[in-house]
Amino acid sequence: MLHTINKSPFGNSSFETSSRFLQPGDPILFIEDGVYAVQANNKFSAALNDILKNNPVYALAPDLNARGIEEITAGVKSIEYEGFVELVEEHQVNSWL
Amino acid sequence: MGEIESESYDDEIVKKIMHVMREAPHGTIYTYEGLEMILIMAAYDQDISVAFIDDGVYALKKGQNTEGIEMKGFAKTFGALDGYDVEKLYVDQISLEERGLTEDDLVVDVEILSSAEIGKLMAEQDVVVHH
Amino acid sequence: MNIGILLKEGPYNHQAADTAYKFAEAAIKKGHTIDAVFFYNDGVINATKLMDPPQDDRHIASRWANLCQKHGVQMLACIAAAKRRGINDDVLIDCGSITGLGNLTDIAIRNDRLITFGD
Numbered sequence: 001m002l003h004t005i006n007k008s009p010f011g012n013s014s015f016e017t018s019s020r021f022l023q024p025g026d027p028i029l030f031i032e033d034g035v036y037a038v039q040a041n042n043k044f045s046a047a048l049n050d051i052l053k054n055n056p057v058y059a060l061a062p063d064l065n066a067r068g069i070e071e072i073t074a075g076v077k078s079i080e081y082e083g084f085v086e087l088v089e090e091h092q093v094n095s096w097l
Numbered sequence: 098m099g100e101i102e103s104e105s106y107d108d109e110i111v112k113k114i115m116h117v118m119r120e121a122p123h124g125t126i127y128t129y130e131g132l133e134m135i136l137i138m139a140a141y142d143q144d145i146s147v148a149f150i151d152d153g154v155y156a157l158k159k160g161q162n163t164e165g166i167e168m169k170g171f172a173k174t175f176g177a178l179d180g181y182d183v184e185k186l187y188v189d190q191i192s193l194e195e196r197g198l199t200e201d202d203l204v205v206d207v208e209i210l211s212s213a214e215i216g217k218l219m220a221e222q223d224v225v226v227h228h
Numbered sequence: 229m230n231i232g233i234l235l236k237e238g239p240y241n242h243q244a245a246d247t248a249y250k251f252a253e254a255a256i257k258k259g260h261t262i263d264a265v266f267f268y269n270d271g272v273i274n275a276t277k278l279m280d281p282p283q284d285d286r287h288i289a290s291r292w293a294n295l296c297q298k299h300g301v302q303m304l305a306c307i308a309a310a311k312r313r314g315i316n317d318d319v320l321i322d323c324g325s326i327t328g329l330g331n332l333t334d335i336a337i338r339n340d341r342l343i344t345f346g347d
Contacts, residue, residue, distance in 0.1 A: 001220050006244070017119070017151055020191065020212035023220045032243045044105055062250070081254035089229060090253070093313055095344040097119070097225040097236070110337050127236075130269055137329035143337065163248065220346060224342045 002091035005033040009044050014096045019047065022055055029079075030059040034080055038064075040071040048073050060084060111156040113144045118153030119227060122171070123163065128156045129171055136174075139181035146222075147178070148186035148215050149207070153228075154192045157203040176205040187215055200221030229260045232335040237288035238347030239288035240281070244273055248293050248345035256299055263299050263339050264302035265292065266332045269346070272305040272315045275324045296323035304331060 003026055009015040015037050022028070028051065030037050037044050038059045051057060052075040061078045064070075072078065079087075116135050120127045138145055149157060156172065163170040178186065186207040193199065193209065200209060209216075219225060233252060237244040252262045267274050279289040295301045303324040305315055310326050317326060336342045 001222075001225075006247075013151060020189075021150075021216035021219055025217055026220070031247055081250050082258065084251055085255045085258050085260070088343065089260075090233070092223060092225070093225060093341060093343045094222075094225040095346070097344070097346045112337055114336060126269060130309065134268070134329055134332070138336075139331045141330070141333045141337070143333070166334075224336045224343055226342070227346070 001026050002087045002093050003028045004093065004095045005030050005034040005037070006095075006097065007017065008033040008036040013047075015044065018049075018096045019051060022051070024054040025056075027056045027058060027060065029084060029087060030063075031084075032063055033067075034052075035059045035063045035067060035069060038072045038076045039069045040073050045073050048076070052076070058083065058087070111142065111144055113146075113221055114138060114224040114226070115219060116145070116147045117225060117227045118147060118149045118156055119151045121152035121155040122161070123166065123168055125146045127228045128153065129169070132171060132174055134226070134228075135178070135183060136181060139178070139183050145183050146187060146218065147183065148187045148189065148219070149192070150189040150212075150215070151192050152197060153199060154188055154203075155206065157188070157190075157205060158198065159202055159204050172204050178205070187218065189215055229255075229340065230263055230339045231255055231260055232263050232339040232342040234342060234344045234346075235254055235267050235274060235330065236269045236344060238273040239279065241270070242347045244347060245271075245288050246286075246343040249288070249295070251343070251345075252295060252301065255272045256295075258303075262301045264301065264304050264331075264335050265295070266335060267303075267305045268309050268329075268332070270309075270313065271346070272310040272313055272318070275303060275305045275310075276315055276319045278298045278319050293321040293323050296321075300302040306332070331347050 007014040057076045122128045188207045239245045296303045304327045
């Protein structure tokens with residue numbers, strides 16, 4: 001199952017909460033303000049590194065660029081909307097709001 | 098995946114649809130309109146479940162009196178869900194505990210599950226809608 | 229693949245309407261079918277033709293109308309949510325229609341995916 005997260009982790013608990021429900025192998029895609037979670041060297045990097053052990057993590061490139069986020073946590077893959085579609089082809093979607 | 102051709106085949110499809118309540122009642126309309134969605138979907142013989150996570154658990158809290166804010170109260174409608182064949186109501190244990198609540202504080206019978214257990218159920222769904 | 233979209237947030241206030249549109253565009257480009265965009269909660273406000281943003285900004289309602297006219301994507305506003313928010317047939321974008329949550333249920337049943345965009 002693909003989990004999408006669209007809220008900044010600094011303002012909303014979606015990232016923290018959703019982590020409890022992840023199954024191993026579930027991909028996570030950060031979109032919109034959610035991409036702040038993957039900015040390198042912030043207070044969520046450790047949690048992200050833990051998740052990366054069992055789950056592939058993606059962030060939407062247009063949202064990273066819009067917010068001037070250049071350096072992202074190692075292991076997180078930056079993808080385009082086309083990549084978002086590919087993930088949807090492979091997984092049912094669980095959009096955390 | 099093949100295309101669905103005939104109407105009667107459509108009638109036999111049963112999808113697992115989970116509604117996720119994560120917002121507190123009244124401050125925003127999401128829980129209320131989410132409940133309206135569940136009630137309508139209930140008429141379509143699908144496999145429907147509802148998970149209450151984070152502030153969503155507050156929607157089930159006893160003793161809500163909305164007279165003073167002049168908004169419709171709807172907590173007791175959750176109690177009517179099993180009359181609509183929506184019997185799978187799951188409450189996230191951590192969300193309940195964080196808020197100092199127990200099963201006795203809730204207006205309806207629910208299954209209190211760990212996040213891991215609810216996560217497993219989520220992974221089985223065809224459709225998940227967050228409210 | 230056949231995909232339904234549920235949009236639960238109004239235009240401009242939140243990026244959800246934009247992300248939903250960009251996703252729909254990308255999915256269509258890859259050869260998928262977007263069956264419908266169903267507007268719920270404040271999402272119904274996406275469908276008003278009275279929308280009048282500045283010239284140099286994207287026109288969200290027109291985008292939805294175009295998707296409908298060019299690619300046959302149904303634009304559906306929930307009647308209960310629409311009535312609350314003053315959206316009726318008089319103000320609805322061309323190609324849009326007002327319908328019930330039963331239709332959303334059908335969309336969830338008959339498509340391979342139902343994806344939610346919202347706040």
